[in-house]
Amino acid sequence: MQLLSGPDLIIFADPQSAVGRFRGADPENLFADLEKIGIVNQIELDQSFRKITxxxxxxxxxxxxxxxxxxxxxxxxxxxxxxxxxxxxxxxxxxxxxxxxxxxxxxxxxxxxxxxxxxxSLADNPAIKPILTIAQIALKQISLTPANWQEIEELLHSPFAGADAISIRQMRIALSKAEKLNQSVDAKTSTELILDALTSPSISIPWDQAAPLKRLNDLISVATKSLKNKGDISDLLWAIWSNATNYEGELLSQSWRSAALSGGTSGAIADANLDAVIQLFEVARRFTERMPGAKPALFINQLLGEKILSDAIAATxxxxxxxxxxxxxxxxxxxxxxxxxxxxxxxxxxxxxxxxxxxxxxxxxxxxxxxxxxxxxxxxxxxxxxxxxxxxxxxxxxxxxxxxxxxxxxxxxxxxxxxxxxxxxGDEIEFTKSERSITQPALIAELRKILITAKSADDKEFAARALKTLSENGSYSADPSNWLGTLEQSDLRPVIDNGEQLRISPSYLESFDECAVKWMLERSGGRDSDSTAQVLGSAIHVLAAQFKENPDLTVDQLEERLKGAWSLIDMNKGWIKDYEYRRASKMLHKFFTWQANSKNKLIDVERSFEFELGAAKISGSIDRLELTAENKFYIVDLKTGQSAVSAENAKTNKQLQVYQLAVVENGFDPKLESNQVAGAELLFVGDQKAKSAAVRPQAEIDADQVRTELITSAAGMSAAVFTAKINDRCRSCALKSSCPIQPQGRRVIE
Ligand code: SF4
CATH class of the missing domain: 3.40.50.300 (P-loop containing nucleotide triphosphate hydrolases)
Structure with missing residues (x-):
């Protein structure tokens, strides 16, 4: 400044708006310091051109x-x-x-x-932050104390927990009431009770009254388990992400994927969320490559500490x-x-x-x-x-x-x-009431509510007129003919008319027994396209079938074939692709060990059959048809899903029963030499935690009993009415929005 000072030098400065001071610079003394170096004429510009009204x-x-x-x-x-x-x-x-x-x-x-x-930055992204917070809790970087409530509350509001202000209030009240009833000596605040619930195996109210807490509790527990198993950062993040579900119990990865594909505002959010998650795993992969053996805590600290633009999701x-x-x-x-x-x-x-x-x-x-x-x-x-x-x-x-x-x-x-x-x-300010958002969907929802609940006929008429105007101006959802649940049933006839033949695939029998509505909707087109897991399952079946042509196949040759076909099987990239490959390779190794120890003789693979029973035609194909030492046929059905059914369930598994019946009926072309069957088994190779394949056997069937049950199922499948049945798989059912007994599907009947 001293060097620059002279008659033509004009300096503009505003000490009151100095931000980001550099190495101890002191804005208060600015003018005094300028005077010291001979800059003395000061003009105060006191007119503000920004008039806040x-x-x-x-x-x-x-x-x-x-x-x-x-x-x-x-x-x-x-x-x-x-x-x-x-x-x-x-x-x-x-x-x-x-x-x-x-x-x-x-x-x-x-x-x-x-x-x-x-x-x-990446760490602040709404889709990533909850994953990191859960990881930090598992790593004990965030302690569950009221001092950290802001972070925990943010986590509760995230899609990983799915709570809102009202549900948090309800949980506070329920937990506090239960605490009072228990007459605890050291009564805790509702915040402390919520924090405790995040890591306790049980709480004083039923979990279904605290579902968001349960979801977080589960995620913290899988993250802690991954750390105990000495997993690296990718394992830790994957444990959290792959177990995260939304408030409907659907996997977040699935629900975001469906939302992204359906477009619109929520689709755009879901799309951005998925991009962010992929980027997180990519950054984790780079970290593990750069620093093999580094602890997960180091990655989290680095990610939270850095504001590097390469890892920022913000649009450039x-x-x-x-x-x-x-x-x-x-x-x-x-x-x-x-x-x-x-x-x-x-x-x-x-x-x-x-x-x-x-x-x-x-x-x-x-x-x-x-x-x-x-x-x-x-x-x-x-x-x-x-x-x-x-x-x-x-x-x-x-x-x-x-x-x-x-x-x-x-x-x-x-x-x-x-x-x-x-x-x-000021000191005395009331809470501000939130208002309905001014978007078209919110307006239509409000008008529909008035139409149904308003007491006054004038209000109802006003709502009806407003909806009509919106509809006439092109609003699709304002038109009552597009409202689900308002239409008459279009057809009351049974899905299979008298005289028509019903085709039954044994692999769907379990699904029909589980829930007839799901079976019906899937059969009518309500199925997703094949996921990577399904494509992978088919590939394992194809590789396993190669033992028919080449019984001396070694495990290395099998793995070579898997490697060769991998780019066609898995379209994922980076870390996820490696993970899926490891999974597939483990399945093949398990299958190889199992078949090497098998005492039966392999007769055929993917053997097709077809037979008629009453008005139904049953057709399918058997993964492995074997012959026992007693010259009886034995059926093996290969399963690549992640969890095996219980031994008890396998005893009455419909699919295996029908496969056995196919042998009894000798529905093969060419026919088998005999129709003697010794039993069947489900062979599970997809459980990542199990070291070997899990075998779930089924004894020889009572053919008459299976026939009777099959005829009953066929009658149900041909009916005019299908009944939804709550079951263990509702959690991941993709058809919940069309299911009349789920809250999100009630609109189809109301
Ligand atoms: S949510 Fe459950 S009851 Fe509803 S259709 Fe799906 S499986 Fe059936």
């Missing part, structure tokens, strides 16, 4: 309600006042905090948003008509018509945590400036410096708006609004 405050009860409120206000300003999306911004004190909730809320409210890369391309979410530091020098200052919590904004640079140069500056070296005095000076820094940050943030400012905070048991919030809102 409206300042609103809102106190909400959770981070997600806060995010929804902001999204609602922005959408309202855009639709009602014509404020452009690019004229709105959310400013946060620190990167990471709040970003996930905001991203979700903006997507739900149809608000286009761009997250500043500095505000959202500039988009114009979007709302910005950014930190105060990034917001400096910019302005918008409508600005929201979010997350004004005690401990967050102002952030009074001591911080400094690696070499502590700020402290040197303080020693030099104040001429003292007493550590306590220096601490006091730096604490007051921090407060001044934070005040300047607040000044910068609150002056970014040219018209409208919204200040929001959350008030909870352990998470209070900060003194800065009180500065805007």
């Amino acid at each position: 409206q300042t609103d405050v809102a106190k909400l009860s959770s981070a997600s309600e806060e995010a929804n409120y902001i999204a609602h206000q922005f959408r309202s300003a855009h639709l009602k006042e014509g404020v452009a999306w690019s004229q709105m911004a959310v400013i946060l004190r620190s990167p990471g905090a709040q970003v996930s909730a905001l991203q979700r809320a903006f997507a739900i409210n149809n608000v286009p948003v761009e997250i500043d890369a500095l505000a959202l 391309a500039q988009r114009n008509e979007v709302v910005k979410v950014l930190t105060v530091h990034s917001a400096k020098g910019q302005e918008w018509q409508f600005v929201a200052l979010a997350g004004m919590q005690e401990g967050v904004w102002p952030n009074l945590k001591q911080r400094g640079s690696l070499l502590g140069s700020e402290r040197l500056v303080e020693i030099f400036r104040h001429g003292i070296s007493n550590p306590q005095q220096l601490d006091a000076i730096s604490a007051s410096g921090l407060l001044e820094d934070e005040a300047r940050l607040l000044n910068v943030a609150s002056t970014r708006s040219t018209q409208k400012l919204l200040v929001t905070a959350v008030a909870q048991e352990d998470n209070e609004p900060s003194r800065y919030f009180t500065k805007f809102a």
